[in-house]
Amino acid sequence: MTALIDRPTLPSPASVLVCRNCLAEYPLGPQHACLECWGPLEIGYDPAALARVTTADVEAGPHSLWRYAGLLPVGQDPATRVDSGTGMTPLIRADRLAEELGFTAPVWVKDDSANPTHSFKDRVVSVAITAARELGFTRIACASTGNLANSVAAHAARIGMPSIVFVPADLEPAKITQTAIYGGTLVGIEGSYDDVNRLCSELGETDEFEDTGFVNVNVRPYYAEGSKTLGYEVAEQLGWRLPEQYVAPMASGSMLTKIHKAFKELTGAGLVAETPWTVFGAQSAGCSPIATAFSAGVDDVVPVRPTGIAKSLNIGNPADGPYALDAVRTTGGAMASVDDDEIREGIRLLARTTGVFAETAGGVTVAVLKKLVEQGAIDTTKETVVYNTGDGLKTVDAVSDGARPTAVIKPTLKGMREAGLL
Numbered sequence: 001m002t003a004l005i006d007r008p009t010l011p012s013p014a015s016v017l018v019c020r021n022c023l024a025e026y027p028l029g030p031q032h033a034c035l036e037c038w039g040p041l042e043i044g045y046d047p048a049a050l051a052r053v054t055t056a057d058v059e060a061g062p063h064s065l066w067r068y069a070g071l072l073p074v075g076q077d078p079a080t081r082v083d084s085g086t087g088m089t090p091l092i093r094a095d096r097l098a099e100e101l102g103f104t105a106p107v108w109v110k111d112d113s114a115n116p117t118h119s120f121k122d123r124v125v126s127v128a129i130t131a132a133r134e135l136g137f138t139r140i141a142c143a144s145t146g147n148l149a150n151s152v153a154a155h156a157a158r159i160g161m162p163s164i165v166f167v168p169a170d171l172e173p174a175k176i177t178q179t180a181i182y183g184g185t186l187v188g189i190e191g192s193y194d195d196v197n198r199l200c201s202e203l204g205e206t207d208e209f210e211d212t213g214f215v216n217v218n219v220r221p222y223y224a225e226g227s228k229t230l231g232y233e234v235a236e237q238l239g240w241r242l243p244e245q246y247v248a249p250m251a252s253g254s255m256l257t258k259i260h261k262a263f264k265e266l267t268g269a270g271l272v273a274e275t276p277w278t279v280f281g282a283q284s285a286g287c288s289p290i291a292t293a294f295s296a297g298v299d300d301v302v303p304v305r306p307t308g309i310a311k312s313l314n315i316g317n318p319a320d321g322p323y324a325l326d327a328v329r330t331t332g333g334a335m336a337s338v339d340d341d342e343i344r345e346g347i348r349l350l351a352r353t354t355g356v357f358a359e360t361a362g363g364v365t366v367a368v369l370k371k372l373v374e375q376g377a378i379d380t381t382k383e384t385v386v387y388n389t390g391d392g393l394k395t396v397d398a399v400s401d402g403a404r405p406t407a408v409i410k411p412t413l414k415g416m417r418e419a420g421l422l
């Protein structure tokens with residue numbers, strides 16, 4: 001493997017790469033696996049550097065995720081940032097959803113469909129492509145279930161960096177179009193996401209890809225840090241405090257764990273008061289290896305062959321599964337999975353109560369929230385944040401059959417009367 005490539009890193013509060021499994025430490029750089037145990041590496045910070053960040057510094061920053069640069073491993077110098085305006089998405093108080101589900105405490109929807117390419121992936125890509133450029137890579141690549149492809153191609157186009165994006169060939173048409181339109185190289189693979197990912201790991205070892213940053217392979221530790229901003233933003237938008245519960249969708253499980261990490265860092269840095277929070281994880285029944293391990297009470301996440309309409313979450317062999325289980329278990333939370341009909345109903349429920357049209361992943365999260373309430377597994381007296389991670393226009397086909405005009409009529413009053421609308 002291309003371990004310990006000598007690529008200098010710029011000064012930042014990040015100090016080290018740490019193995020999440022055996023805690024071995026490595027210098028910062030484009031490395032993602034531990035040489036001792038093959039566990040995943042994550043960015044470690046100098047706690048004193050994080051503690052120097054103040055809420056006033058953040059509030060004086062740009063209206064994008066780069067306002068949190070002091071808590072990120074790259075982009076300390078604004079000149080190195082790839083800033084697409086990602087972040088600072090709406091935190092919507094969803095009173096009608098809360099009422100319908102029987103919550104007596106506020107429910108908030110963090111609506112990341114408002115990002116530039118309409119999913120939360122713009123956060124991880126903003127950080128990953130900034131890292132790739134700081135580390136001296138000249139081409140950017142990824143393995144994607146769809147949304148990452150959209151975002152990598154768009155960010156590469158913005159800065160004029162060549163991109164090569166690998167996706168399963170059977171993706172939703174909107175996600176193919178929304179990647180190809182930006183003009184990079186797009187490769188459809190006859191296989192699942194897990195096949196795509198394996199190919200990318202192999203390519204990363206070749207000389208031809210030496211100058212390529214794979215956002216979710218060799219620069220994955222940096223990529224993953226972008227998800228923390230979903231936690232920072234919610235805390236800031238609540239007036240610098242933490243919610244009591246959050247519900248997040250899981251593909252690899254990374255995003256859920258990084259929101260948890262963000263809350264720990266905010267507390268450690270003294271940016272919010274230390275109040276407890278509980279983590280809940282959502283998967284689709286067509287691909288629920290993490291939720292299945294949770295229900296079985298085991299640590300082993302057994303890989304599956306994904307099926308079902310929530311394609312953006314279809315990772316059958318989730319790299320962060322064990323860490324997602326740990327975040328949920330240590331905070332006393334729960335996980336659940338929902339089938340395709342429940343996902344469609346989740347999309348409709350959010351749309352008709354909140355005015356937010358979510359992609360299938362958001363349908364998974366809302367449907368799981370509903371299921372957790374029915375199971376009594378989530379506390380309806382506690383303030384809860386629900387993460388909507390993508391835009392319904394990306395997966396229109398999932399619900400278009402049940403979303404037709406009430407009537408089609410002649411442009412006359414008679415037409416209205418005949419349709420029973422007058």
Ligand SMILES: *Cc1c(COP(=O)(O)O)cnc(C)c1O
Binds near residue numbers: 119120255361362
């Ligand atoms: C990628 C993705 C996620 C979560 O991904 P993780 O691999 O668990 O970090 C959630 N929602 C959408 C829409 C996504 O595209």
Ligand SMILES: [Zn+2]
Binds near residue numbers: 035
């Ligand atoms: Zn290790």
